[in-house]
Structure formats: structure tokens, C-alpha cells
Amino acid sequence: MTARLEKYWTVLHVGLVVLWIRLSLRFKSLPLVLEQLNTLSATRECDDTVMRSLVGYVDRWLRLFPYNKKGNCFPRSLTLYWFARQLGYPVCFHCGVRKEASRLDGHAWLTLNSQVFYEPGKQWQSFTVTFSYPCGQTPGLNQVQASHQ
Numbered sequence: 307m308t309a310r311l312e313k314y315w316t317v318l319h320v321g322l323v324v325l326w327i328r329l330s331l332r333f334k335s336l337p338l339v340l341e342q343l344n345t346l347s348a349t350r351e352c353d354d355t356v357m358r359s360l361v362g363y364v365d366r367w368l369r370l371f372p373y374n375k376k377g378n379c380f381p382r383s384l385t386l387y388w389f390a391r392q393l394g395y396p397v398c399f400h401c402g403v404r405k406e407a408s409r410l411d412g413h414a415w416l417t418l419n420s421q422v423f424y425e426p427g428k429q430w431q432s433f434t435v436t437f438s439y440p441c442g443q444t445p446g447l448n449q450v451q452a453s454h455q
Contacts (some may be wrong), residue, residue, distance in 0.1 A: 311354045319398040320363040320385070327384045328373070340399060349393045360389045361424045376411075383414040386424060390416065397423050398440060402433030 330339045347356040364385050368378035383399055390397045397416045404411050415430045422430060 314360070317363050320360060321367050323388060324364065324367050324381060324385050327381055337383065337439065340387070343384065344391060344440070346391045346396060347394045350392070352394045357390065357393055357395070361386060380414045383416055387391055387416055390423065395423070398453065400435050401437040402430070402435045404433045
């Protein structure tokens with residue numbers, strides 16, 4: 307019974323974090339939101355089982371309540387950034403762009419030690435990094451190759 311309650315609390319907590327991030331982005335700049343999300347836990351050990359569950363819950367929330375028609379990578383990456391930092395993972399948040407016909411397309415993803423972190427697919431490889439947080443951790447496209455999953 308306790309495990310079930312804990313699971314439901316975690317699902318609700320993930321939904322509230324997704325909502326908080328979406329609302330924060332309406333009123334604050336991305337660097338300010340990232341500063342608020344940047345708390346790295348010094349007391350918790352990285353736990354891939356917990357992280358994998360959180361990734362699943364974030365993805366389910368964003369499927370139920372999509373960010374926009376083009377995708378959920380932006381709120382997904384920000385939400386996972388916060389949870390990963392809470393679990394002690396020193397992840398880095400990245401945004402990138404690529405040219406598609408006559409317009410630019412964007413993508414957001416996380417890295418850990420210059421490798422993608424819980425990123426589905428390989429579309430991130432075709433994007434040029436335009437912003438990274440924490441600063442100074444911008445990977446080259448050739449450096450970031452393996453998925454953490």
C-alpha cells in the first residue's frame with residue numbers, strides 16, 4: 307500500500323513540476339528558470355531506476371498535455387534537468403537549432419559527461435548547440451554520441 311501511495315505522489319509531483327516550469331517560462335527568462343532548477347543534490351546518490359521512472363512519468367504527462375504541436379522537448383528537458391539535479395546527476399541543459407527549408411527548427415536535450423542523457427532517438431545530432439547551462443559546457447556534435455539509456 308505504501309509503495310502505491312508513493313508512486314501516486316511521484317506521479318502528482320512530476321505533473322506539478324511540469325506545470326510549474328510551463329508557468330515559470332511565461333514570466334521569466336530561460337536562464338532565470340534554469341538558475342531556479344539548478345540545485346544539485348550533494349546528499350543523494352544517482353539512481354538510474356528512479357530516474358528511468360521519472361522519465362516515464364514526465365513523458366506521460368507531456369503526452370497527455372502537450373507543450374505544442376511540434377514537440378515536448380523543451381519542457382521535457384527542463385523537467386528532467388530538475389529531477390536529475392535533485393538525484394545528484396550533474397547534467398547539462400542544451401538548446402540547438404538547425405535549418406529546415408526556409409525556417410529554423412529547435413530542440414532541447416540533456417547531457418551527462420558529454421553524452422546524451424535519457425534522450426529518445428538521435429535527432430539531437432543534427433542540431434547546432436546555441437545555448438548550454440551551466441555555461442561553458444557546450445559539447446561539440448562529435449563529442450556527444452552515446453545515449454545514457
